[in-house]
Amino acid sequence: MLEKMNTRRWIAVGIAVLILGISAISSGISDKINSEARMKKMEASLMNAVNGMNEEVIEEGDSANRIAVISVEGAIMNVPQASFLTESYDHKATLNALDDILEDDTIKGVLLKVNSPGGGVYESAELHKRIKAIVDAKKPVYVAMGNTAASGGYYISAPATKIYAAPSTLTGSIGVIMGGTNLSGLMDKLGITNQTIKSAAHKDIGSNTRPMTDEERAILQSVVDDLYGEFLNVVSQGRHMDMATLRPLADGSVFTGKQAKQKGLVDELGYSEDALAALKKAIKCDNPEVFNYTKGLGDSFFASLFSQKASDKELAAKLVLGALADSDRPMYLYGGE
Template sequence: MNAKRWIALGIVVALLVVSGITKITSTLLASDEETMSLTDSLMAIDSDVTEMVLEDGDVNNRIAVLTINGAIQDTGSSDSLLGGSEGYNHTDFMDQLEMIREDDTVAGVLLNVNSPGGGVVESAQIRDKILQIKKEKKLPVYVSFGSMAASGGYYVSAPADKIFASPETLTGSIGVIMQGYDFSELMKKVGISDNTIKSGEFKDIMSSTRPMTAEEKAIMQSMIDDSYGQFVKVVAQGRHMTEAEVRKIADGRIYDGRQAKANGLIDAFGYEENALDALKKDKKLKDAEVFEYDTSGGGLASLFSSSVSQVIGKKSEAEQAMQLMNMMGAPRLMYMYGK
């Protein structure tokens, strides 16, 4: 970060401190009853996660609405402080699942999924947490698919009690992919040579500077097969199918909603409102309060993010593209469609 940005950040911090003190003072003075302490005021300002009520109802029997929108990848949350990019945030989502696990007023969960999939590890983390919640809390989990819920998007949905999708939803793509690029021929043409010093024969496996050997391909294929086997088990367990039945439809292809229903991958056609109505009816939660978590919030973190964005601007498209390239630099096992 250059000197200009450091100066801008310093100004923003100073302004925020003054703004925070002013807000706290006015809150305390405006209260006839001294029910809010200085600490309470600070906590109110610095709340990163708030709850937004979508439908009023019984506050002791509530339905939590969660959303996965975008690729399921843990890109870190450090950029959010400086007005980072919008979309799926893995840390936030896992935090929301944990809040549900600790909240005795939550009686059901509706998960909206609109994702082409993502990382093998991140997908497994979500599924494991959902299973933990279902086991410990005995909570029903219903899922509503958006325009796409493929690969990892389907993986995280498999444990659901019921899955709803549009006839036009793209789903399935059950499988694993790992990709890399071989630029060795191009390097020869432009006169670029590679100098790699390694401790073992396979240390630079899937290097972009040379073709893979047959042995290297066999090594990587064994990893793909292991992850694929896990995916098949997840679907079989979640959809009450045999592994043989899953393998017949799990060749990586994408299905529309009609095909998915015929293959047993979803339970019914419908949208978010239909899934919510079914959850209320099936689990006797007709009068339940419906809410979602809001991580954009009105807290100090969001205020800081907004102010910094105005002063130094959001990331340029080039910076965002560079970040994506850095993430993709090392080949990863992915439950991903259309990578």
């Protein structure tokens, strides 16, 4: 992995040096210090491209007043969900984009397009933290919900400045779920015996090779309850809603966008174009540049020349192992597991 990153880095440095050389020849003489600064800036830009930080302009406009569009499409999980030939939610790239937005003074607002049933508790919290930081930095974040923005999808939407949902959007599902499978009956039929050796009684809590005890269920329920409390706090603070009003809505029920507006979980009924139009007014710019982030060279065919592409079997194995690893952890997920 280190060799691959070093190769990419040297390629980026080489391209930066070439561009810098052409620039120096065309402009005559260039101060050494300024040249080094420009080279570092070019290298950083190229490395961002390699790491998935390309910008694609959707609407031309004032480059000093920009709106960034971030899409959260699919399960919020930090696991490989697709090969480089297909589009899928990329957790690391999304976090990088949100960090970039916070630091870029030309970005005045964010349109967050959410079409997700939720996902991991930890991953959802990572997104929430960054979105809240952007809002706290006085950069408005407008959410445009798609078909589904439930559970973790709602969790990451809660701190937004304003939430738009289509009348038919499915949202809500405020709660935590934790599942597992007891295979002991099947194992008995197949003559398979569990031989776990553990240091303490609860070291294999959640094991799928035996029934769960009442004590273990109580322990895991306490974990779910604690995370549920965190979910309630996020929604209460983000929506400025007291717990007495929120708790009846937070039983895991799912709502249409129209119902969610009536209950105070979203602000407006509309689509992404409506949210974008409102955001332009909010940043007081009639003609802002609107752009989104696209996958960089690291996910392109060019990058595949410098890294071995996983076979279909290897990719399938990663997906299965990732699903198994996540099957017994708490999730902010609508629709079960």
